[in-house]
Amino acid sequence: MSSRVSKRSARKTEERKFLSELVESSGTAADMPCSYCFKHRKECLMADDSARCSECIRRGRSCDGTRVASSLRKLISQEKKLDEDEEKAGEDLLKLHEELAALQARMAVAAGRLSRIRKTKTKVKERRATEFRRGIRGLESEDALSEELSRREDAVSGELQSLNPEGLDWESLGLGGFDFDPFSVDGSASEVAGHS
Template sequence: MSGRVEKSTPRSKSKKTEQRHNLVALLDEFGFEVMPCSLCAEKGWRCTMMEGVSRCKECVRRGRSCDGSGLSVSAVSRVVDESRRLRSEEQEASDSLRRASEALEKAHREAQEAFARLERIRKQRESLVTRGVEMARRGLRSLDELEAAERVESEAAVDAQSLGAFGVVDWNATDFDFVLPQIPPIPPRRSPSVS
């Protein structure tokens, strides 16, 4: 054995070059386009890889290392397309929610208006019943006659007050309802018994 280091022969270089050319042919035939490595991106080349090979076709051809991710362009395209589809669906759902919210607000306003109308009608009906009872009590034939009688009474009360009368109040002209308290009757006095 000699202490010399044997240099590789041109034949072994040629074998490596042949392997590289074969791999380039395989990548050319079966490779798929991926996100470009820095070399392919810089040169504007199409970057292709295949399963089990860690370098792209151009990096293999040049015998250099590759920093490509191996992420398929079609996979990236599918992700982008799916993201756009989801964004569109999100916008549709947002628009639908906004329309439903507006409809709910409108229904709420309409319900409030209907409730207020119902309350007005109830008060009018209660007033009509009260006035009808008063009309019957006074023996009048119409609400117009009742209103005329109340107006006369009100004017008479005002006239009486202007002349200095005290305690004259037209209770019909006010909205003040009160009930007099019930006072129990006073039992009759017994005369003292004479014995």
């Protein structure tokens, strides 16, 4: 059995050698050398219909020459896409920055407006309180004056009644229409004020 295995192995070695020489004679240099050829500084020759270079065929090993080139193409494509994505992300960031600046400007305007409204509101409240105090003082003053006038009117009326005014000529004194009854409320005081 061992002779059969060795014959098979020898035959495979011969096949690999023949195929390797065929690729060397008709193949072209790979765009990217495989790891073995690159490491040993050998020319990496590949046939169009083969996935392995001549050295990898001779050694009976898998070849990563095409995978390296394919991988490089993928990496270049990925890098190009990342460049495009980076540019788009930069544009998006710039747009967001501009929107943020516009929003901040609008917020500053709104904050200024709110501040002015609050100041005006405070001033209006202060003026309202001042006017209210003035109004109360005015009412108190009018009430005090009204009380004083009523008190004086009552005093004069009482004094006139105590003098027994029955025989007096009230017309000559300008009090012709005056009602001397202290309980009568018919505007006599205003008539007296009108005569004087």
